[in-house]
Amino acid sequence: MPSATLxxxxxxxxxxLHSTPVNKPKNASIADPPGYTASLTKKERLQSSKTAMRKPPTPEEMDTLKLKKAWELAIAPAKQLPMNAIGMYMTGNTLQIFSIFMVFTLFKTPVLAVLAIQRSFAPFETPGTSGRLIGVKLVYxxxxLLMLGLGIWKVNQMGLLPTTRSDWLAWEGERTWSERALPRDWL
Incomplete structure (x- = not known):
């Protein structure tokens, strides 16, 4: 019979890996990081987390927080303005598919944003914030409109806006002279 080898x-x-960690002696010179509770047992941790529960915010605090978030939403298009301006500068003034697409986006995005203003600010609408949201919506x-103005500027730089007299020649009538240098009979 073969011998059984272990x-x-x-x-x-x-x-x-399978053993529980051993409590290491604390070094007095190094403090535990904030929130570290190695000396507590699991039961003590659960009890301490229940006692350390946050109290719910008051309605005034919630209104203040909602108003701050509404202001962030209102100023967001202005934060995108420098990036879009640099993009418009980099595309040049020629008619290319990329520059046309960017200009189309500059017109479409602000118009759709203004049309959906009530839906955008609906999460921030409470009886306490409804009066103060009018100014926020106006800034929005x-x-x-600044973003739309950037699009109009770019279309003008591309030469697509009729801003000169020669752009309107089709609607201009023939000139009639009220006086001549020579009498009509002499011609």
């Missing part, structure tokens, strides 16, 4: 013992890392519309 398998070799598992490596130390396997034993360490103005920042979107």
């Amino acid at each position: 398998p070799p013992p598992p490596p130390q890392w396997v034993l360490d 519309v103005l920042t979107n």
Whole structure:
């Protein structure tokens, strides 16, 4: 009968993985990081987390927070303005598909944003914030109009806006002279 050989013992890392961590002696010179609770048992941690529960915010605090978030939403188009201006500068003034697409986006985005203003600010609408949101919505519309103005500027730079007299020649009538240098009979 063959002798039963025992398998070799598992490596130390396997034993360490399956064993519970041993409390290490604290070094007095190094403090625990904030929020670290190694000395507490699981039961003590659950009790301490229940006692450390935050109190719910008051309606005034929620209104203030909602108003701050509404202002962030209102100013967001103005934050995109420099990036779009650089993009418009980089595309040049020629008619290319990329520059036309960017100009189309500059016109479409502000118009759709202004049309959906009630839906955009609906999460911030409460009885306490409804009066103060009028100014926020006005700023939102103005920042979107700035974006629209950038699109109009770019279309003008591309030469697509009729701004000169020669752009309107089709609607100009023939000139009639009220006086001549020579009498009509002499011609």
